[in-house]
Amino acid sequence: MPKKKTNNLSEVLKLHELQETEITRDETKILHNPNEKEKLEKLDAIIKEIESHIPESMLSRYRKLRNSGSLGVTKIKGTMCMGCYISIPQGDINRMKKGLIASICSHCGCYLNIEE
Numbered sequence: 001m002p003k004k005k006t007n008n009l010s011e012v013l014k015l016h017e018l019q020e021t022e023i024t025r026d027e028t029k030i031l032h033n034p035n036e037k038e039k040l041e042k043l044d045a046i047i048k049e050i051e052s053h054i055p056e057s058m059l060s061r062y063r064k065l066r067n068s069g070s071l072g073v074t075k076i077k078g079t080m081c082m083g084c085y086i087s088i089p090q091g092d093i094n095r096m097k098k099g100l101i102a103s104i105c106s107h108c109g110c111y112l113n114i115e116e
Contacts, residue, residue: 012103016073016113018050073111084108
C-alpha cells in the first residue's frame with residue numbers, strides 16, 4: 001500500500017507568500033507611515049486571501065513559529081536549511097519533494113520551501 005502524502009509543496013509556497021506579505025505589512029507600519037491605512041488594509045486583505053488557501057493545521061504551526069520570533073518558512077540551499085543552517089539529508093529532501101514526508105526542518109521546525 002502506498003504511503004499517504006503529507007502537506008504538498010504548493011501549500012508551503014502559499015505559506016512563504018504569506019510570510020513575505022506579513023513582513024511587507026510590518027515594514028510598512030514601521031518604516032513608512034503607520035497612517036497609510038489604505039495600503040495596510042490592502043495588505044491585510046491579501047493576507048486573509050492567502051490564509052484561505054492554507055490548511056488550518058499548517059497555519060497554526062506557522063503562527064506558533066512566527067510568534068516565537070523565528071521564520072515560519074525558509075528556503076533550502078543545496079541541502080542546507082537557511083533557517084538554522086543545518087544540513088538536511090538528501091533522502092529526506094527527495095521524500096519531501098514527493099510529498100512522502102512533511103517539508104519541515106527536523107532541527108528548527110521551519111517549513112521548507114524546496115522549490116527548485
